Amino acid sequence: MTAGLQIDHLTAGYPDRHVLQDVNLPAVPAGTLVAVVGPNAVGKSTLVRAVAGLRPARGRVLLGGTDLATVSPRERLRRVGYLPQALPQSTSLVAYETWQSALRASRSEWSTAQREAAIEAVVAALGLQALALRRLDELSGGQRQMVGLAQVIVRAPRLLLLDEPTSALDLRWQLQVLQAVRALAQQQGAVGLVAVHDLNLALRFCQHVLVLGGGSVLAAGNPAEVLTPALLQRAYGVLARVERCSEGNLLVLADAALPL
Known part of the structure; x- marks a missing residue:
């Protein structure tokens, strides 16, 4: 690759x-x-x-x-x-305007149709349809973080x-x-x-x-x-386990903080 x-x-x-x-x-x-x-x-x-x-x-x-x-x-x-x-x-800008501004600054060679298609694709991927026409000063911190990520x-x-x-x-x-x-x-x-x-x-x-x-x-x-548990102890100063859940995914389980 x-x-x-x-x-x-x-x-x-x-x-x-x-x-x-x-x-x-x-x-x-x-x-x-x-x-x-x-x-x-x-x-x-x-x-x-x-x-x-x-x-x-x-x-x-x-x-x-x-x-x-x-x-x-x-x-x-x-x-x-x-x-x-x-x-x-x-x-007071709406989310859609911030996305358009980001594209004008970095992708000036794109046509209006290309910009709109790019915004539509990202909005769909992140699930932001309900925020597109909302003003940033009306949004929660988490919603503004999502708007920034889309930018x-x-x-x-x-x-x-x-x-x-x-x-x-x-x-x-x-x-x-x-x-x-x-x-x-x-x-x-x-x-x-x-x-x-x-x-x-x-x-x-x-x-x-x-x-x-x-x-x-x-x-x-x-x-x-x-x-690994040894690396987690060295990096974070904790006793921890790394185990698999019932779905097969690995999980870090921290059991105790070690004295400084």
């Missing part, structure tokens, strides 16, 4: 302090969702922002074999979609950078979002880098996991192989 994303020796953080040092992600193919996991303050958001070009960093981020540092800002906007933790601003996906980027995309969502919408993102990544040949706290969502929907800790990568690979 064609390599979609590769990260080589990435170091990122603040002018006076490195948060991450020498982060590597071996090439993962197009259609892959990569979960970025780890406890609080280990650099999950820093990594996502650095890959997006929004945080000063050293090293290389290759998308489809091209170093993203070598492409123009406009071309990077076309290739990379970034969803921050912060919710979209509450405004990213509708542009059909080759790389989806999603920072806690399910943080404001209830259980049904968490499943809806990750099901849709995984399906769209596979259909469009994109790669998703998803910072997420819920390890069970990572096990269920992501084909690759990157575990951060201590400013670097503790482990990377297939979630079923990487997320």
Whole structure:
């Protein structure tokens, strides 16, 4: 399969302090969702922002074999979609207008019919028909998070950078979002880098996991192989089990927090 994303020796953080040092992600193919996991303050958001070009960093981020540092800002906007933790601003615009604005900024070469078709497809995939003509200042936090996700996906980027995309969502919408993102990544040949706290969502929907800790990568690979009790103890300081449910899905069950 064609390599979609590769990260080589990435170091990122603040002018006076490195948060991450020498982060590597071996090439993962197009259609892959990569979960970025780890406890609080280990650099999950820093990594996502650095890959997006929004945080000063050293090293290389290759998308489809091209170093993203070598492409123009406009071309990077076309290739990379970034969803921050912060919710979209509450405004009087309706959701449909925000999606049109996202396409005008990044896909100016598309016709009106192409833009409308792209919006229709994403709205259907995410189940947002009821929100399309609602004003953002009338929506809940979770609904605005869904609108923001649609703004990213509708542009059909080759790389989806999603920072806690399910943080404001209830259980049904968490499943809806990750099901849709995984399906769209596979259909469009994109790669998703998803910072997420819920390890069970990572096990269920992501084909690759990157575990951060201590400013670097503790482990990377297939979630079923990487997320072991020993790794969970090392990364999170917990006693935990990894077991299969009656449906055959792996689940992380945390039993106790270890003393610091």
